[in-house]
Amino acid sequence: MPRHPDTVITPNTLLTEARRRLTSPQRPGQRMSRAELADAVNAALDQLYPRTDLTAHYVDHRWVGKLERGEHRWPSEERRAGLRHVLGAATDAELGLYSPRRTGGMSAPGHEREAPDNSSLADLLPVNDLLQVVMPTVGRRVGHAAVSDLAARVHRLRLADDVLAGGDLIAPAFRELRAATKLYRETSHTETVGRGLLVQVGELAQIAGWIASDAGFASLAERTYRLGASAARQAGDRSLAANLLGSLAYQHANTGRERLAVDLARAALREAGPEAPAEARALCLDRLAWAYARVKDPQPALRALGEAHDALLRRRDGDAPRWAYWVSQDELDVMDGRVFTELQRPLKALPLLSRALEGYDATHAREVALYLSWLVVAYADAKEPEAAACAAARMLDLTEGLPSARVAHRACHVMERMIPFRGVTEVRALLADRWAPGRGKA
Template identity: 30%
Template structure:
């Protein structure tokens, strides 16, 4: 192997945040789980990362230590069966949840991020779309009872998630600590089957919540890693609707960053396995938005996606997955309006944006801030400065009150369009608030 090329084992180890010593310990643990012993240590790992070929038994231990199926080592010769994932996108396997969670946790600690490629994310979504149905997590029937601790963790997570946004910095730190605890418990193994399922569910909930918080604060690579960790945990549960929702969130992030080809690829994969009408409605709606906002809008495809979103929401009923229970007529109206606005259909777009704002309950002020920012952009496009400035001012006030930097950023994007009209009283008041 060329000395300038990183050995696949080195890449796989680094992606998981493992030192050579830590990987050697995992190899010994894999052997111990089989009632055997391994003399693996740091020097041996170092040899394997150079020219020495581990025997078949050691390769099976290595696969398990890296969160891969033990028979992965049988697929190809050494070292070609090792996943080459220097971008941190871990392959989806029945045993990949803990490595993915560890990667998200380690990323928080080191505050530096490997580049996450769009191709890697598309590949992960494609792997998820073509994966065979996953069996429910299998545990140990004679495992110690941890229901009390899990109950405490669940109650704490629920309270922290719904705490006042003023405490977001503190609650995020605590949620991250809970995720580390749940990951430790998953890695320890030996749980009742029902307990194992609850642990994976809690891990997915925590990673999902933290992903949105990091996204709201502009920490995009960190948000992506937490969404990927949530996808791995959800895959372990066999919950394809929620998996589709997580991939849809990754697509939302891509569209937010103006990467519409990536957003559309991810949503296409997500729709291939989403089953619940509420889930499909949300996915179709996000696809319509991305198709319309692309540099070359796909008008026909966007309108078909809007029609599908409306049709699916009409048959969704009230029994919906918790992650998309909020999906409502208000969301449909506003996102349809924004899609039509991007397509140039301004009159119906403004009507739908106003309708969505009227339908949205007061409990969703962060969403209302985003809706009003969309309205402001639409009014600006029509040179209606008074209404644009009024909507933007209300949106900015809501964003700051709900501690939502992402929503504030959306309003701030409109500021250059307002600056030339600073003599207008309403615009001047808005710019004063922006600069405060």
């Protein structure tokens, strides 16, 4: 695909980092070279497309170099499938691959499309400093009623996120966030009311960031989380600041920045402190467990899971912040199942995920679909392809038309995970009916 003459070429650091995370198959203790990656991709093409002659799609170290330098961003669908297979990526976006000519789909991190209403944080933030203290100006005076009204709107948005995907909610979420920051900055109020408004800005930033992340706007989500953490710290709400940092750590863990996720999840736990409400501390520990699982470090991951359960046992009625309404023993069990799946311990994961899905609210289609995606992987790891195919079909039925980047990425991962079992009748039928490699038919 020829480039527009004004195209700005930027190195594809995500792809380079993904290659360097792999060890050389020929030189112990060294990183995989570009030539070795090319050889691995060629072998993957033969494995993924056994009845197709793809020699015309074979690549070499020069081709890998062009990708890493950013000179080429959108290889053929077969080559992208080979790269994902070798580098262990669920999506093209995780490898910094995107189509410059596509405007309607999800793009790579750092190259996201604009939010539906051209939402930007530029009008919310002090110039060039996300963490600068926001000082209110003298304007109309507001009191505690304004805080209560804002808190009610924030919670309605949270409840909406339970049943709607990020693509449906991103516009109203950022309208609310802009309105809340404007209310704080352009009104006069007492110090107590000001703290209350800042808390609500922080809570709004957390849910807006979560929605943006789900819709596929990773950079926007990160900036939003950092805005919220700044507001929460100014308000003296350490648990809320920890929730925002933990949310960002969770995003990093799922978007190729796993080591940074571990560091940030640890920071979130320190921010919360030992006196944090039980639900807040348990949530921080769960996110830390997930970050450790993503870097394949089982012992600290399992230790964090155990500490999360211990923390929740100390919950006290009326002590939990409103934003932690969903943190429960059942949700911790779901994370246990996901961590066990990530660590390839399917016999531990399957009963936890199966039990969670049995009683989960069917109106929460996105969460059900995501949990099914881990159930599929656990079944595949347990060499139960028929059960995996059944769960995958159920997941795809739920995700059709759902505007969630997270679900779309997991659907691609699930279908690629089924490829090794294509000799099984149920899997072959699923692949033939619901998926075409690289096209995202799922």
